[in-house]
Amino acid sequence: MTRRVNGCSGLLLCGGCGLTSCPHDLSLPLSKFTWTRGPMSLLQPAIQLQHTTEPLPSVQEELQFWMDKAVAWGQADSPDTQRDTSLHLRRLSSYLQELLSHINTVRSTTETMKRLPLLGQLLGRLCWNPHVTADDTSRGLLFQCLWGLYSEEPSDAVERKANQWIRRVLCQLSTEEDDAAAEKLMKRMGVPPKEYHLKVLTKMVAVLQENIGKSCSSLGNINQRCSCDSILATSEVCVPLVSCPEAAPLIGALLQRPATCVRAALSEDFLEALSSAFSRKVLSLEDQAVVSLWIHSLSSLEEAVLSLLESVLSSKGSTPQRMVQQVSQSLLPKACAQHCSIFLVVNDIFRSTLKQSEGNNSVKSLIQTFTSCFLREVALLQPQKCVSLKAFFPQSPQSVLVPLLTLPSEMPPEAWSHHLNWLSSSLQRLTEEEEEGEGRSSTRGHQRVFEAWFLLVQCAHWVQVSVQLLGTNRLEDRGPLLWLLTFYHHPTNRGHHRDLQLVQAGEAWLHLHALFSAPPHPAPADCQQLLVALLSPGPQRPALCPSLVFSLLLNFAVFSHQPLSCSTQVLHTVVRRSGLVEEAACALRSLELRLSAGSCSSSDATRVHLRIEALQNTLTHMQAAWSPAESQTHTHTL
């Protein structure tokens, strides 16, 4: 850094910093109050003003600290000072934030300057520190502080001078060139400075990226110097550059370097800066680099999972298609397929969310969607890169793991029924074993049942196939299918009610069966009445989960061979009386999505598709006619 002596009165210029050519004169007009006085006297104006709004003690005390830092950073351009700057950036930006709020509460710039006489100098020095101005957050806050000190209508000489100074600093920062020879040449060649600097930056990044990419040269010999020595330093220097798009290839190279050498560690501050930029969505890294970031930084992985959960669970009226999109865009399924360790973390978070939410339906469908996206990514991986699926599910009951993870589309529809019978009886056996042994090791037993259920939630495509089969009116073999459905909706067997719930589910099925196989017109009114009662959370204990009944109803409506008009009419009546229009529409959409993914025998596909379309039309009309007043009286949720 050279020049910037224009406009300097020479009065106070850098008496303190002792540089031959020093940029700090820019802070002159604002520093005129106290630059020549000792640090104690700096506090005097503030003490005199104690009767009015006093700056927060922390703002004032810390100002001296940061002033000392800024002076030290400006005096030597050594690797140590650069490192120190990088490592202080986060603290600096929170201090700038405090300063900003302080500036904004004080009435005038003159007053601010009286209270914080060193402020102008500090800001001036920071403006000429490239580590500070390279960092998005610090730069933004620095500019905001300057705007805060700018007086739209200056009332005295101090404010007029401050205004001029602010304009001059900003003009010089953006238009002055350090390298006169280069500037001259670029002018002759007609290259605009902006493009030139961008090219130089890109070039530097490419050179450094290439160096980083060189493999470790010490080959395990700890005493030999190797190229890894520069990794830590480079990552520290990159702290201010985490949200600079041009630096992304270098940051990506740092993150993706294979961890072969003990000296190739990345700086914690670098990883923290990346995590924070990631959560603020200002990180511009390639997908693969983001995955590497998750490997390096657990907190950023957790952040990503929680943000996915939040975005999915908070979006009301979201469609199943939208959920698939959100999940895939989160990049997490891909990262999980590539790295088992990431999958285990993500799954742990899902596990505890599921427990906390007590089996909330949105959480369940998110977990199912996530698992199916994950399985798709696993299938896309090269076979040699793929770890055995068992490694991904160490806590799940291994006997049912592969059968559950198998997709319905991976076997002929004729085999579904047999497969489900087997799955259901295996799970039933497993839960009975654990529940019987409850007296001895109940915690462990509960844990195993939970894991079996968690796996079923992840692979709920089989639950959906069983409701589909139950909806096709077949009377034989419905026991195991109903058990699977009941277990999915009532995993805990609280109060040993499962047997009773099973009986209720069987009765519900019988009602529906009667309704959807009765001769057309008129639909038996008492059946419909009963259904509505089942769908409403009534006083009876144990209540059967309404969403269980509801999914049965929908599958009957879609898959039964009853004339379409009758099915439409039943759905219309039940939905209208229970007020579950939105839920029905959403369930139909997700059924459609699943069927389009190939979980329906092809001969039946067209018929089913037409039926879904007709049912959707009915619901659309109902939604349009649904008056707000009416919707208030129906507040059931599934």
Next chain:
Amino acid sequence: MESALRNLSSSVELLAVAAHSGAVDQWDDHSLSSAFDWARYCEHLFSRFHNNPAVRGAMEEQLQLTNGRLRAAFPGSTEVSFPDLSRCQHHLLIGLLNNPKLPISIMKLLFDSNAPADSGCVDVSGLCSRIIQCKSACKVLSPLTPPSAVGADAEVQGGLLMERLGALITHGRAEHFLDSVLRGCEGAAAEHFCLVIAAALLTRTNSETASHEVLLDWLLKEQPSTLERTCSALPTARLMDLVKEHLKFRDAYRDVLKKWASEMEYSIGDGEWVQSRTNPPASFQKLTEHFQALFETCPSLRDDVEKELNALKISDGDFDVRGLSVWGDLLSELHK
């Protein structure tokens, strides 16, 4: 064509207003955005017509007229030449930022680091913030770049020089351009230009062979002093890259070394060969190192050069006494 000239004229007037008139205090973000649109238009005119002598001539004439008018209206205004058009947005920005009447709201817009993308002036909002970020990032990274390289800046300039030459070759104006660049360089700038020339000669893209040829011919045939300066300014590793890459350069380099040697005189006082003509003077030791590096890079050259040196030594009387013939002393130094 006429409308282009009219637009050019108004754009230049706009530049003058932006830099010198109090009228900018009425500007809002849309005025700012459209001012930059016009500046881009001028850049486009430049890139489209700079190689078209007829149009360029007409535009230069138009600029002269406009500049004359503007001189009268804004006495302090700087003239806009045709080449200036290539960096018109930059001119506009400098003018605006130096105009004390520029509204603070516009300043804020230019320096806003997180401007919303749909603000309607995507290209200008945060413009200065981006420039500062980019310049700062270069400064932050520069200490990390390996010391052996010429530097990313020289490499970029070399690449740009090649592009420019490529565009000028078809119009036979490349040499003229190089001359004019060189005329503008003095002292440190001239030395810097040598680094850029070297970097340009070392760029590797298929399309640049013709540009390499032109630059090399210009350097070797017309610019002996620039060639010498290049040979003394460049780090040895870079010189050897050039020697490997360009045969013509290798031979010219050898001749430069011989010329340096021939200009040396033996200082009896110092007991050393000294050379005072080149600036900075090359020492006898440095000269030896140059020869050694050359032999190491091109071992096949060694015999020929040594024969030449030997012939020169013989013409000096073929004495084996130190201080009588620079060639003899060089040879004995090289054989050590």
